[in-house]
Structures are given as C-alpha cells and as structure tokens.
Amino acid sequence: MVTARDKVYSRVIAGERPPIDLQGGVVYHCGPLARRTPRGWQVISAGPTTSARLDPMQVDFVRATGVRALIGKGGVGEEVAKNLARLGCIYLAFTGGAGALAASQVEEVENIFWEELGPEAIWVLRVRDFGPMVVAVDLRGNNLFLRRKTRTNAK
C-alpha cells in the first residue's frame, strides 16, 4: 500500500501525475515516523491520520487515481462516502493512535516518492496482516460512522 495525505493530495489535484501507478491500489492516510538506518528505513510508529481533512479533495483524488481502498481514521463526510461507493472505493478504519501496532505490521519500506515531503511523502509499504481493520464505508455506501447518530436518535 502507499501513504498519501494533505500535500500529496494537493499535488495530485493540481494535476501533477503521481510518480507511481495507483490504479486498483490502496492508499493509507498516514505520515509515518521512520528512521533511516544502514539497513534501510525503519518504520517506528505509523498509525492513521484524520481522513476527513482530505474530504474536499477526496473524491477527485480517487477519480484521478483509480484507488480501490482508503485506510484512515475518523471516517469521511457523508457525501464523500456516497461518492466513494459510486467509484468502487471502500474505506477501512484502522484504530487511531495505534501507531506502534501499525508499524510492527510493516515488513519493508519498498520505496519513497516525493521524498522532500518528509513524513508526508508517498511511502510504499509492504505490510503483512495489516489490521485488523473495520470496513466502515462499503460499496453500497453504508457508513458505520453514522451509527452513533442512529443510536442517539433511538434513545
């Protein structure tokens, strides 16, 4: 999977072609904490960032890149969720703040693009058993983040 967040999104929306083909891929909303060692990059903590910050660019980004799954925390806005479903893209919620756990599931940093963006760069991560995660927005546009409102209304 690859990481992408605010600065990468802005560049893609501005028309810059991503340096890696994201068609059918997975984008992880994350700015990893990593350290360069003689043996390569070591990912130390890599939990998700707040996806909703990307809402204004989210649908255009998915349409432009062909991404099929987004991983993040806190969900996306209602309209964004409906449009993601129309584009065949699901949203997976990884427990926010669980940075050490996420990092432990990264096997290797295979590549970094737009490295000048530091933590906000495109990190290509090979992961194993990443998660577990919750399918929070599915292909029918069902949105688990709306769950709490139902619960409150039902009281």
Add this chain to the structure above:
Amino acid sequence: MITETHFRDTVVEMLRRAETSLPRDVLAALKRAWKRERDPLARFHYKMMFKNLELAEKLKVPLCQDTGIFTFFIKLGRELRLTFDITKALEEAVKTATRLVPLRENTVDPITRKPLPGNTGRGQPAIHIELAPGRGLQLDLLVKGAGTENYGRLFMMRPKGGPEAIEQAVLKTLEEAGGKSCPPNIVGVGVGGSMETAPLLAKKALLRPLHRANPDAELAKLERRIESAANGLGTGPMGLGGKTTVLKVLIERAACHTASLPVAVALQCWPARRAKAITVDGKLRVVEP
C-alpha cells in the same frame, strides 16, 4: 543545584516516557470503559489500543506516530537560582528527544508550511512559567497531536449562561469532533478568565490525574453531569459507536469580566501523553508517567 545538563536530560526523559507509555490513571480508565462495552465493534477498538500499548512498551516506541507539539507548564521556586536560559534548554531538549526517542518532526511555518527542525521554531515548545514560593522546580508536559488540537475551541457564551452553557460548549465540541479526535477523549474545560487564559486553563485541567476528584464540589458535580451528557452522544471509541465517548471531564475556573463567560474546551486523545518532574532533594526526578 540544577545544571543545564541535568535539566535537559530530565526533559528528554519526560518526553520519552510521555510518548511511549500511558499514565496509570488513563490506562485504568480505558480498561473500565472497555469492560462497560457489550458491542463487539467497540470492544475490538479497545483490544487494539491495549495491543498497541503493550507493543509500544516492549519496543520502546511512540504510541502514536503524531508525536505532537509540546506545552511545558513550569512552577519555578522564587529562591531557586538557575544559571541557564530555561527556554534554550527546553528547545535543546526537544531537539534531542526528536533525535533519540525518536519523534516525528511536526513543526512548520504557519503560512509557508516550510518544515522547521527538531520540533522547534518560534514559540515551540510552548512555555508557561509561574513563580512559586520556595526553591523547588516542577515541570509538567502536555503533548497534543493535531487530532485533538484541531478540535480545541473557545466560546464566548452569554454571561448568564451558567452550567447549561458550559455543557453546551463541551457537547458542541464533541459533536464536531466525532471520531476524528480518537475518542474516548479526556476533556479539559476552562471557565472564565479571558480569551487567552480560558484555553490555558483548559489545557492545565488536562494535567489532573483522572482519579483525583476536583476539590471544588460544585465543579465536581458539573464534571459528572457533562460526562453523562457526553457519553449519551454514543460516539464511542474511534467514533464507531459505544457507551464511552469521554473518560473524564476536568473543569478549572477563574474570575472573568462581568459581561463575559469564556468557555474553552481542550480535548486529549486516548493515548493521553503527559509527564511530570519535580525536585526531590535538589535533583529533578520524573514522577509521571
């Protein structure tokens, strides 16, 4: 005597401990919240949190990759003579901790967004020094990531708004935050003061251990009332539904202008990172977490 090296090493240790482990009172509150849940999705998130805490302790790495920005509250004994520049020493400590723990480099120019080195820059870390009697030194550190910082709020309520207004300010903030502030959250509330001291009070409130009751009985009652209302929102862990949306509400008050009622709300996320150091026999010791 407190040397600059001793001071700096203490602060580095505070940052290291705050970033890699939870205060005991927060862990206890999370466990209680988990036990209250019957919903499997809510219970799942708590399991992930506990797994993360265990792993972070074992590997000695930051709990969360957003290692945040820092606020230091310092109580400086009037009779204590420090031979070094506290601000410079704190900056050096933050740069050192960034390298050693390590921490993510989070600070940028607010307008150009150009990255700045070692979590420093103008005004970073935030430092608030208060004089106290005696010759002791107390350092309190609060670490906050953008997840909660972006939902910090200041409301200037109707002066006669009373407890209802304070409750509304908290609920409005929590509703806006939803799952984006990594709930269950700890809520610091500053009531009164002025537009700069109310937020400061709200952050200071976050320093209180969750098991310590508010010595002000009226505020203690209001804390419980707002906790109940906040948990009634049903936001739950990660905003995916649950019985606990806030672990605790902590309120501090200060006198204010007769025509104002400032109410500031500061949220802390479930990986509530804070640390404390005090002088014991003239030497600084990290006592929390």
